[in-house]
Amino acid sequence: MTTIPHVLLAQPAQLESDAAVKLAGRRAKRRRLMLLWLARLGFAVFIVGGWQLCTAEQWVDKFFFGQPSMIWDALVTLFTKGTEFGSIWDDIAVTLKEAVYGFFLGTAAGVVLGLLLGQNRFLSDVLSPYIKVLNAVPRIILGSIFLVAFGLGTFPKVLLAAVLVFFIVFFNAYQGVREVNPNLVANVRVLGASSLQVARHVTIPSALTWIIASLHTAFGFAIIGALVGEVLGSQRGMGLVITQAQNRFDPNTVFAGMAIMAVVTLVAEFLLTLLEKRVLAWRPPSHSESTAI
Amino acid sequence: MAAKPPQHHAAASAGASSTGAARIEISHLTKRFMTRSGEPFTAIHDVSLTVEPGQFCAIVGPTGCGKSTTLGQVSGLERPSAGSVRVGGHEVRGVTEGVSFMFQADALFPWKNVLSNVMIGPVLNGMGKKDAIALARDWLRRVGLSGFEDRYPHQLSGGMRKRVAMAAALINSPRILLMDEPFGALDVQTKAIMQTELLGLWEQLRPSVLFITHDLDEAVALADRVLIMTSSPGSIKQSFDIDLPRPRGEVQAIRHEQRFLELQDQIWSSLKEEVERAYARTSGAAA
Numbered sequence: 001m002t003t004i005p006h007v008l009l010a011q012p013a014q015l016e017s018d019a020a021v022k023l024a025g026r027r028a029k030r031r032r033l034m035l036l037w038l039a040r041l042g043f044a045v046f047i048v049g050g051w052q053l054c055t056a057e058q059w060v061d062k063f064f065f066g067q068p069s070m071i072w073d074a075l076v077t078l079f080t081k082g083t084e085f086g087s088i089w090d091d092i093a094v095t096l097k098e099a100v101y102g103f104f105l106g107t108a109a110g111v112v113l114g115l116l117l118g119q120n121r122f123l124s125d126v127l128s129p130y131i132k133v134l135n136a137v138p139r140i141i142l143g144s145i146f147l148v149a150f151g152l153g154t155f156p157k158v159l160l161a162a163v164l165v166f167f168i169v170f171f172n173a174y175q176g177v178r179e180v181n182p183n184l185v186a187n188v189r190v191l192g193a194s195s196l197q198v199a200r201h202v203t204i205p206s207a208l209t210w211i212i213a214s215l216h217t218a219f220g221f222a223i224i225g226a227l228v229g230e231v232l233g234s235q236r237g238m239g240l241v242i243t244q245a246q247n248r249f250d251p252n253t254v255f256a257g258m259a260i261m262a263v264v265t266l267v268a269e270f271l272l273t274l275l276e277k278r279v280l281a282w283r284p285p286s287h288s289e290s291t292a293i
Numbered sequence: 294m295a296a297k298p299p300q301h302h303a304a305a306s307a308g309a310s311s312t313g314a315a316r317i318e319i320s321h322l323t324k325r326f327m328t329r330s331g332e333p334f335t336a337i338h339d340v341s342l343t344v345e346p347g348q349f350c351a352i353v354g355p356t357g358c359g360k361s362t363t364l365g366q367v368s369g370l371e372r373p374s375a376g377s378v379r380v381g382g383h384e385v386r387g388v389t390e391g392v393s394f395m396f397q398a399d400a401l402f403p404w405k406n407v408l409s410n411v412m413i414g415p416v417l418n419g420m421g422k423k424d425a426i427a428l429a430r431d432w433l434r435r436v437g438l439s440g441f442e443d444r445y446p447h448q449l450s451g452g453m454r455k456r457v458a459m460a461a462a463l464i465n466s467p468r469i470l471l472m473d474e475p476f477g478a479l480d481v482q483t484k485a486i487m488q489t490e491l492l493g494l495w496e497q498l499r500p501s502v503l504f505i506t507h508d509l510d511e512a513v514a515l516a517d518r519v520l521i522m523t524s525s526p527g528s529i530k531q532s533f534d535i536d537l538p539r540p541r542g543e544v545q546a547i548r549h550e551q552r553f554l555e556l557q558d559q560i561w562s563s564l565k566e567e568v569e570r571a572y573a574r575t576s577g578a579a580a
Contacts, residue, residue, distance in 0.1 A: 183396045184402065186400070188417060190471075205404045208404075282405070282445045284447040
């Protein structure tokens with residue numbers, strides 16, 4: 001009982017210091033955020049500035065390694081004058097289209113096959129050595145075959161991107177099915193769920209965590225597939241822009257093309273993160289791969 | 294009052310559990326597994342037991358004595374290697390109807406909110422969405438979780454998650470409730486509260502219960518009958534009738550009753566041997 005007056009006495013003082021603590025905490029947080037962005041900016045200035053300095057002072061030959069200011073000029077040229085084939089936007093659109101089609105094709109195939117093999121032990125035992133062999137094949141080389149078989153158009157690039165995406169998504173979907181909580185499955189089965197209902201209520205939502213996590217990596221690979229396909233042979237696309245620049249000994253335009261594709265990939269990554277947040281809203285706030293960095 | 298047989302309660306309650314449909318008869322049940330090294334391993338051997346309709350039967354035994362395996366056979370998720378399991382007079386082939394499970398680990402859908410978790414049973418039974426929601430809301434009220442419908446499992450405490458699991462297990466009014474150490478992972482206070490609530494809900498519905506635990510106090514406080522299981526291979530060693538009066542009320546209070554202590558003492562002397570034997574074997578294997 002002696003604690004009651006004590007608490008009553010302490011309360012106003014507590015309130016005041018609460019506000020002070022909150023204010024101090026907010027200030028510390030703001031200070032940390034500012035320091036963080038300053039450090040980030042400093043890092044960029046160090047890298048880009050160092051590069052610029054090294055090439056300007058001729059310590060490093062800008063003929064081979066390019067120069068930030070000239071890369072900027074190349075970017076401006078690409079966007080204002082376009083390439084020798086037309087507007088740069090068309091090239092970006094072509095590459096993006098190939099990557100996105102390949103991404104969807106590969107993801108669809110990977111999810112379906114992953115779910116199927118994950119649930120069917122016998123089928124997965126039969127096919128697993130073949131999948132391992134296929135996975136060990138350097139798949140980029142398939143681009144050459146697709147090019148010979150399907151010509152210079154969009155399709156071989158889509159196919160190459162899809163092949164790269166497929167294996168990433170497939171292994172994740174497969175693993176996702178394997179990691180399903182057996183209690184959960186037993187629970188719904190006892191409640192009378194058919195195997196279709198088990199898939200709908202347990203297996204697929206459970207595997208979705210894995211599948212969505214894999215999409216970040218998968219999209220990067222779709223872009224790589226499209227670009228490599230274009231480098232191997234094409235009539236339009238960023239891969240072609242980059243190869244042409246390489247043939248002209250123009251490293252600045254090569255870097256400019258790289259930068260453009262990096263921005264495209266970052267935007268896609270951002271969209272995928274939005275999707276992830278929407279679909280996986282049920283997840284406890286965790287340190288996911290993308291937010292940790 | 295104390296001497297009343299459990300059948301009496303069963304007859305007094307309504308629903309499927311009062312008929313023979315909820316009787317579990319296990320006779321000469323044996324279950325063998327193939328281990329990874331290719332050796333056959335007998336998990337349970339020649340287990341025979343009967344759970345009368347509406348009876349609360351607890352199985353107590355040392356770790357790894359095949360208690361969970363026994364439940365798997367009753368649910369129909371697993372097949373016996375020998376012997377038979379009959380539920381309501383029918384041999385179990387495929388998943389038994391009217392059964393609900395409750396596990397030690399959460400078997401809640403982490404991606405469904407509390408309401409959807411509870412209504413999964415009726416939905417799988419083909420009930421309309423509106424009715425299922427209404428029923429789920431009613432059950433959430435019964436377990437004291439009204440207002441938590443939109444939360445996800447990870448936002449709940451361990452005890453609250455157990456309440457959700459309990460509502461989800463009971464919403465279909467199962468004739469048989471299989472519980473595999475459902476409160477094993479809870480702290481002592483939460484455990485006592487959940488046990489009391491389970492008893493309250495069970496007394497309303499009166500399903501037959503097969504309750505697995507390694508906590509003897511829990512078994513005596515909750516059950517009509519306590520079976521002691523031996524380990525490796527698992528078989529039933531002894532059966533004790535618990536004649537504590539029902540409704541039992543607060544589980545915490547029962548523990549101090551004279552009769553409880555007598556029964557607990559009596560059963561412990563039987564169980565102790567088994568635990569010591571199991572312990573000697575595992576420590577021998579570890580050495």
